[in-house]
Amino acid sequence: MIRNRQTLFAAFLVLLFGCALFYIGTDGFKAYTAETARVIQLTDDKPEFPANVTLEDSNERTYSISEFEGKYIFITFMYTSCVDECPLLEMNMGRVYDSIPSEYMGEEIVFLSISFDPERDDPATLDMYKNHFSADGETWRMARINDQVELAALLETYGVIVIPDGDGDFAHNSAFYLVDQTGHLLDIIDYKNVELAANEVVEILENEEGAQ
Amino acid sequence: MKNQFIYGFLLLIFLALPPVANLLESIMIVHMHMQMPLLVIAGFLMAGLIQQRLPQFFKRWNHNGVPGILLFSIIMVYWMIPRLMDEALTVQSVELFKYISLPFLAGVPLRDSWQKIRPSFKNVIISCFSILFFAMGWLYITWPEQLCNNYLLIEQITLGWGFLTMAVCMVIYLIYNTLVDPSDYEEPSELSLEEA
Numbered sequence: 001m002i003r004n005r006q007t008l009f010a011a012f013l014v015l016l017f018g019c020a021l022f023y024i025g026t027d028g029f030k031a032y033t034a035e036t037a038r039v040i041q042l043t044d045d046k047p048e049f050p051a052n053v054t055l056e057d058s059n060e061r062t063y064s065i066s067e068f069e070g071k072y073i074f075i076t077f078m079y080t081s082c083v084d085e086c087p088l089l090e091m092n093m094g095r096v097y098d099s100i101p102s103e104y105m106g107e108e109i110v111f112l113s114i115s116f117d118p119e120r121d122d123p124a125t126l127d128m129y130k131n132h133f134s135a136d137g138e139t140w141r142m143a144r145i146n147d148q149v150e151l152a153a154l155l156e157t158y159g160v161i162v163i164p165d166g167d168g169d170f171a172h173n174s175a176f177y178l179v180d181q182t183g184h185l186l187d188i189i190d191y192k193n194v195e196l197a198a199n200e201v202v203e204i205l206e207n208e209e210g211a212q
Numbered sequence: 213m214k215n216q217f218i219y220g221f222l223l224l225i226f227l228a229l230p231p232v233a234n235l236l237e238s239i240m241i242v243h244m245h246m247q248m249p250l251l252v253i254a255g256f257l258m259a260g261l262i263q264q265r266l267p268q269f270f271k272r273w274n275h276n277g278v279p280g281i282l283l284f285s286i287i288m289v290y291w292m293i294p295r296l297m298d299e300a301l302t303v304q305s306v307e308l309f310k311y312i313s314l315p316f317l318a319g320v321p322l323r324d325s326w327q328k329i330r331p332s333f334k335n336v337i338i339s340c341f342s343i344l345f346f347a348m349g350w351l352y353i354t355w356p357e358q359l360c361n362n363y364l365l366i367e368q369i370t371l372g373w374g375f376l377t378m379a380v381c382m383v384i385y386l387i388y389n390t391l392v393d394p395s396d397y398e399e400p401s402e403l404s405l406e407e408a
Contacts, residue, residue, distance in 0.1 A: 004276070022290065034299060
């Protein structure tokens with residue numbers, strides 16, 4: 001009988017251990033893949049957009065992130081030669097753009113597509129690409145980062161993994177990145193869920209307006 | 213028993229050699245369906261001597277085998293989480309935990325428990341793992357995105373088919389186990405002849 005009680009206790013201990021193990025291993029039953037764990041980590045850390053990164057946009061203007069100070073920035077990372085994921089990413093970005101009330105556009109928020117392929121994505125190429133998605137080049141800009149060190153630092157900060165496949169294409173992860181007025185990362189949103197992204201952005205902008 | 217322990221220990225050391233570990237972990241299906249089971253087998257082999265040295269411990273705490281089987285199942289399911297596959301490659305402490313947990317928290321309790329639990333309970337355990345493997349196979353085959361950052365989609369699909377194959381094998385075993393009575397095919401031993 002005593003043995004049985006000990007065995008029962010052991011079973012209970014094992015179950016407790018199992019729960020603790022799964023709780024720790026999945027960040028409290030939230031992250032079952034390394035990718036979700038990465039997103040949770042980033043949205044907790046809220047890293048700042050590196051201030052020294054120089055962007056060159058489709059109008060050949062160069063500036064740092066301070067150009068957008070005081071505005072929310074809706075960012076995607078892409079390259080124009082991409083055939084599968086980026087067109088969908090940019091198309092969905094356009095759909096989010098269209099759902100934002102026009103009074104906020106350019107005033108409270110700007111859209112920014114950053115290319116991680118500066119060699120091919122020169123301003124002329126970016127200009128064509130932006131026309132393809134009906135971006136105006138002002139409230140939705142497309143830009144490249146010429147300095148490889150700055151580019152690598154930015155991708156590292158935001159956990160964007162870009163792996164060249166050797167044939168001129170890149171394997172990369174895609175998402176919407178929302179940066180607040182001070183340049184800190186606010187959220188990473190699934191780019192396939194346009195409605196969720198649009199609702200979140202509009203809600204943030206409306207709250208901001210209400211607070212003022 | 214001592215020999216078995218040495219074989220198990222050598223197997224564990226061999227699997228922990230960096231070139232061997234790197235090779236086995238470079239392919240997703242080998243990582244999950246070869247390296248991990250081999251680690252459990254290493255623990256299984258070592259278990260005999262541990263049981264001999266600590267008979268009271270196993271008698272007291274694993275009297276009916278249920279805690280051991282629970283622990284084994286928890287560890288096995290834990291290592292099926294895609295994130296842990298990734299972190300075993302990128303986080304050193306997770307890799308270390310893999311080499312400790314699979315032999316000692318899965319292999320050892322499995323051997324101690326498997327001889328203690330009733331055949332019907334064994335069938336329940338195998339059925340549960342079949343269902344789990346079907347589900348994991350389906351998940352890995354149909355999931356449209358990479359579940360592990362370190363492995364490509366095509367490897368994920370291969371692993372999915374590996375899961376389905378294992379599940380089918382377990383179902384075949386269960387059917388065989390229900391339909392076939394081994395004693396029908398065994399030569400009666402001398403002892404039973406005398407009895408007859």
